[in-house]
Amino acid sequence: MPPIIKATKLTKSYSKGIFALDNISISVEPGEVLVVMGPSGSGKSTLIRTFNGLETFDSGQLNVLGIPLESQNNEERNIRRIRKRVGMVFQQFNLFPHLSILDNITLAPIKVQKRKKMEAEQNALSLLSQMGIASHAKKYPSQLSGGEQQRVAIARALALKPELLLFDEPTSALDPERVNEVLDAMRRLAEQGMSMVVVTHEINFAKEVGDRILFMDSGKVIETSTPDIFFLNAKHERSRKFLNQIKNK
């Protein structure tokens, strides 16, 4: 099977000489969980956001699900073709505050996939019970805890039956005791064979769920290793330094 994401020599700089992405080449295979780690400002978020066209890049090639993305001025239709098949979960949940939980989830299936309301709602309810929050369907985002909101956001991303899920620091805005309920939901998705790219600082999740760890600093890929190697015997000095810092937190 061809890779789900194939990036070759991706480069992006916001201001001259400072690179958010510096010559990045990676590929993500179907069913793989790629965990992206690195200090803040290392370009992790920029990288993951180029995968569904939320960010443009300056040069290089990017191919997502067989659809090539140009560096600039992509046709909106072309980007939408990718976004319909790639789900994204944000650090700040970004639920629609004026819509009920159910409407948050059914909006895209109804508007984008032209599914019937009844069918979309049934699917949404089954996703919510999969996430353990079916009883909240009629509530509004502000009535839910952070962990619950993030699980709704995952359900919303799943509603389009995506082939790839992107997670941009999904637990960074959560209270510590709410982190695990979100990580558990993600773990179950990984077990079901979902292809995922996850930007996170959660070491245990990376160790147990990640197939590969991509470590970035200053827009560069420092190393790509399996969790066993990365956490016990990182190849690169910079990786070891980073791991020491987050372990001592």
Place this chain on the structure above:
Amino acid sequence: MKISYNAIAQLLIALLVIFVICILINNLTLNLIKTGLGFSFAWLFRPASFALAEHPLPYSPSDSYAWALFIGWLNSLKVIFYSLLLATLIGTCVGLFRVGKNALLRIVSAGYIAIIRQTPLLLQLMFWYFVAILGIKETITSPIGDLLSISNQGTNFLGIKLSAEFTSLLIGLSVFTSAYIAEVVRGGINSVQKGQWESFRSLGLRESTGLYKIIIPQALPAILPGLTSQYLNLAKNSTLAIAVGYSDIYAINDTIINQTGRPIEGFIILLLSFLFLNLLISNGMELLNSMITKSNNP
């Protein structure tokens, strides 16, 4: 007993206010005595004996001053109502262009807002009346049949005839207010978190769907208060009708004051009619606001 400075200051301010009010009442009474007319509204029911170019209801010079004023009020209401709709329509479009993705539309709308906001309304009204409308040499007709035609006699819109004065006032007020509304709309849209845009985009929704379903509903609570004050401004600015010869309540009241020599009664009527109108607008908007806030935060 301890008297605080605060209490003394408040007392002094209260006395000052009462003093100023007394001066004003005294002034008014003296002037009323001087005119020798007294304070009365009986003249309202005498015939107005002047003609009106525009009257939505039947009117002749033999009708009373009261009826003439009511016709003027209806004329004001008419131009305010349609300008309000048109200004909202243009303003929303320009405001959306201003935050949109299209660079050309962004520049054009920014220029439109800058020019309109930085020239006086009176000048703009004069332009629309004397240059744009009265300056038309031949009738301009819309390409599709009899939908719209404009000449120096006025406008014919779907068979409805609008005078040159009404047309220029309508365009002038709408264009002027639309520039302010555009800025209000832009501010409201910018107040919505960036994550909401990313969120709907990442779900594969179209820009237009996202704008309509996600962004605008959340921008409305921030837009409405600003919109209300623009509507109130529009209502008050409509009194500039007198400059283009449109018979609104202000223009008619002006004529009546000249004929009857009763400025105080005249201005009281004018004051109350605008107070009523603007309370109507602001309370209506307040109602809309509370409805939207309620549906946003259930």
